[in-house]
Amino acid sequence: MAGSGRLALRTLPGPGWLRGSGPAVLSRLRDAAVVRPGFLSAAEEETLSRELEPELRRRRYEYDHWDAAIHGFRETEKSRWSEASRAILQRMQAAAFGPGQTLLSSVHVLDLEPRGYIKPHVDSIKFCGATIAGLSLLSPSVMRLVHTQKPGEWLELLLEPGSLYILRDSARYDFSHEILRDEESFFGERRVPRGRRISVICRSLPEGMGPGEPQQLPPAG
Numbered sequence: 001m002a003g004s005g006r007l008a009l010r011t012l013p014g015p016g017w018l019r020g021s022g023p024a025v026l027s028r029l030r031d032a033a034v035v036r037p038g039f040l041s042a043a044e045e046e047t048l049s050r051e052l053e054p055e056l057r058r059r060r061y062e063y064d065h066w067d068a069a070i071h072g073f074r075e076t077e078k079s080r081w082s083e084a085s086r087a088i089l090q091r092m093q094a095a096a097f098g099p100g101q102t103l104l105s106s107v108h109v110l111d112l113e114p115r116g117y118i119k120p121h122v123d124s125i126k127f128c129g130a131t132i133a134g135l136s137l138l139s140p141s142v143m144r145l146v147h148t149q150k151p152g153e154w155l156e157l158l159l160e161p162g163s164l165y166i167l168r169d170s171a172r173y174d175f176s177h178e179i180l181r182d183e184e185s186f187f188g189e190r191r192v193p194r195g196r197r198i199s200v201i202c203r204s205l206p207e208g209m210g211p212g213e214p215q216q217l218p219p220a221g
Helices: 023-028 042-057 083-096
Strands: 007-009 018-020 033-036 070-078 107-121 131-137 141-147 154-159 164-168 175-179 197-203
Touching: 018 023, 023 154, 033 154, 042 070, 042 083, 042 107, 042 131, 042 197, 083 131, 083 164, 083 197, 107 141
Parallel strands: none
Antiparallel strands: 007 018, 018 154, 033 164, 070 107, 107 175, 107 197, 131 164, 131 197, 141 154, 141 175
16 A cells, blocks of 8 residues: 555654545544654663563464464563553553543553564454554554545554554544554555564453453454
């Protein structure tokens, strides 16, 4: 889908962080698909990466996900964090979730190798509620959203290291999302080389589910 004819929305000075198929999509998803570049300081990104590395290093990269949504990944759920990391996650949660939303008790951590990618999918309502938020570490990437019923409607998010993305409501339910593989990783005409990427993901609870109920690990962004 990369091409010079695409419309770009400039949300901040510089290259912009959101691109869409047209003004209507950009307007409709203005509050539903959000990118906050530079949400983490370099020190905060290092704090999270340093804490996650020993646990991730014990796992092997996998190439067959249970629902075939991810390739070249390792993942875990994490509920115990250092005080410094917990403060970062609390700041993220305050920025992304409303006061009435309850979150899944564990944070989902997804590690993609440089050739890893996430195929288009919509997270099942059995696994998470109306809001998904993620911190991107180590490598830039491009997330693409495509309307499940109108594939001509799309949005792309440029996720730099240290950025926060938020998908809620229509962007969460009506659009598939994916992380582009390295050879397809363009943001308009800009090449976005993929390296290893870690995402730290929080989700709201599915409707009607209590925070202590067990969850199967869902696909992720």
